[in-house]
Amino acid sequence: MLGDFLTRVFVLVLGYAYPAFECFKTVEKNKVGIEELRFWCQYWILMAFLIVFERIGEVFISWLPMYSEMKIGMLVYLWYPKTKGTGYVYDTLFRPFMARHETEVDRKIQEIKARIWDFISKYCQHFAEMGQGKFFEMLQYVAIQSLKFKQANQKPDDQGPSTPNSRRGQSGESENRHSATTSRSGSSSGHDSPRIRPRPVHT
Template sequence: MEQVKGIYKEYYSSCDKLLSQYSQLSKIESTTKVPKVFITLGFSAVVFLFILLNIGSRFIVNFIGFGYSAFASIRAIESPGKDDDTQWLTYWVVYGLLNLVEHFSSFVLYWIPFYYVLKTAFLIWLMLPNTRGAEKLYNSYVKPVYLNMKTSTQEKTK
């Protein structure tokens, strides 16, 4: 039991440290006297429940896919390094392709149980800096198709 408490304290303190960089959460914490970790977990649980019960899930999932990514993209543009720019550019390419495919196959996707839950998990995987999912998909699928199209176009113009 002590081991579980130690793990809990470790995760709690790392989440609290991460969330402390957002001043709005600190203001809410001081107003409500509820720790910002619990506020974030509660809000995430409500959002997940809405997605699971299909209450505004299309909007919520698209907001997740767009909202944080737009904020992170602006932050990447303003940062001096180029590495984060590449991550977010590849994310937007993959996200755009995903939305294009989804638009033309929505009649099939409607029948997939928990589609929006799966899409949310997929979008989070795409955007997380730890997983670099968008870069993996881009390098594995999008880039080879693009290079193939580029090569065939160049051959036709010769």
């Protein structure tokens, strides 16, 4: 059995690279045959559905013995000039199956598109509402912070620096308070102590 790395290399080269190059040469010919274009279009259609089927059912079929080798052999069978199995597989298996289920597949695709569009529209609406709410919260936060900043700057200005007149008023008030206290103390001490009268002078 081939290794996993060699299997991937063979699938890429024999399933994609070489058929893509042959398809490119067919398209770029001056006189392109409709049958050749039809053949390669059928090949890529089959490849797309085989990839989808493989991704979905890989768990159930990958355990088969010689699965990788059978896969590579099938890819070569589809485009090999002597076999050209693409036409046979497409006309015998793929086209009858799609003809029977084409209407149902179209309906399912339309339903899936509608659901996806509804999901996208609801998600965009929810995102817009959430973004609008966050935007207003940010504006409110900025306004509150700017108001706090203004109030912090206005407090020292309201008190104002001490001017000479204010200092003089304060010192005058302190002097008046001091004189009032001294006068009160003097008056109280005068009542308690006897006054010294001057002696009369005899001539």
